Amino acid sequence: MSDTLIVTCPNCHRKNRVPTEKLTQGGKCGACKEGLFSQSPIELTSANFDAHSSADLPLVVDFWAPWCGPCRQFAPVFSEAAKTLEPRVHLGKIDTEAHPDLAARFGIRSIPTLIVFKQGKEVARLSGALPAAQFKQWVLQSI
Numbered sequence: 001m002s003d004t005l006i007v008t009c010p011n012c013h014r015k016n017r018v019p020t021e022k023l024t025q026g027g028k029c030g031a032c033k034e035g036l037f038s039q040s041p042i043e044l045t046s047a048n049f050d051a052h053s054s055a056d057l058p059l060v061v062d063f064w065a066p067w068c069g070p071c072r073q074f075a076p077v078f079s080e081a082a083k084t085l086e087p088r089v090h091l092g093k094i095d096t097e098a099h100p101d102l103a104a105r106f107g108i109r110s111i112p113t114l115i116v117f118k119q120g121k122e123v124a125r126l127s128g129a130l131p132a133a134q135f136k137q138w139v140l141q142s143i
Contacts, residue, residue, distance in 0.1 A: 005056040010038050010090065013048040015055060023087050039083045042092040046099050049092075054120040058089040058143040063106070063113040065097045071112045074129035081136055089116075089143055116142040 004017045009029035016036060018027050027036045044052060044061065053059050062078050064071035082091040096103040096111060106115060106122070116124040116139065124142035 007036050007057045007087075008052045008055040008090070009034065009036055010042045013051045015051065026087065037086045037090075039086055041079055041082050042090060044092040044094045044099075044102075046101050049094070049099075049102060050120070052090060052092055053117040055090075056119060057087075058123075059117045060085075060089050060091045060139055060142075061115045061117065062091070062093045063096050063103060063108045063111055063115070064093060065095065065111055067097075068111050070129045074112050077129070077132045077135055080132065081139070085136065085139060089139060114138075118143070 004019050006015050007018045008015050011034040012029060012032040014031040016030055029036055094102050096108055110127045112129055114126045115122055126138060
């Protein structure tokens with residue numbers, strides 16, 4: 001592992017270089033001065049997705065839609081996981097209704113679909129909602 005990691009700010013979406021030994025201490029964005037870890041999922045859009053998915057820190061994305069019952073049931077599990085999985089990963093959500101271009105780009109055919117990205121590459125995918133313990137286990141195995 002490198003001595004530093006590139007971490008994208010969840011607020012201004014700028015990339016920050018963070019020493020690996022200081023990752024657990026959080027850190028602030030060099031541009032906007034906000035925290036690099038918010039312990040809540042990042043709202044991803046067509047405009048900010050690539051900045052987050054291409055960072056060194058793994059990104060777990062929940063592709064969802066407001067009308068989807070299983071998506072709404074899984075939302076609290078996903079949000080709660082952000083509190084325990086950061087700073088090992090960032091978690092983000094993509095509303096497939098608002099951003100159909102991203103859904104098409106990744107071939108999302110069913111929702112919720114969960115994808116783990118590392119440095120811009122998809123490394124794991126799972127369709128369907130999971131209970132909290134299984135979701136965390138899947139994320140930790142995937143990163």
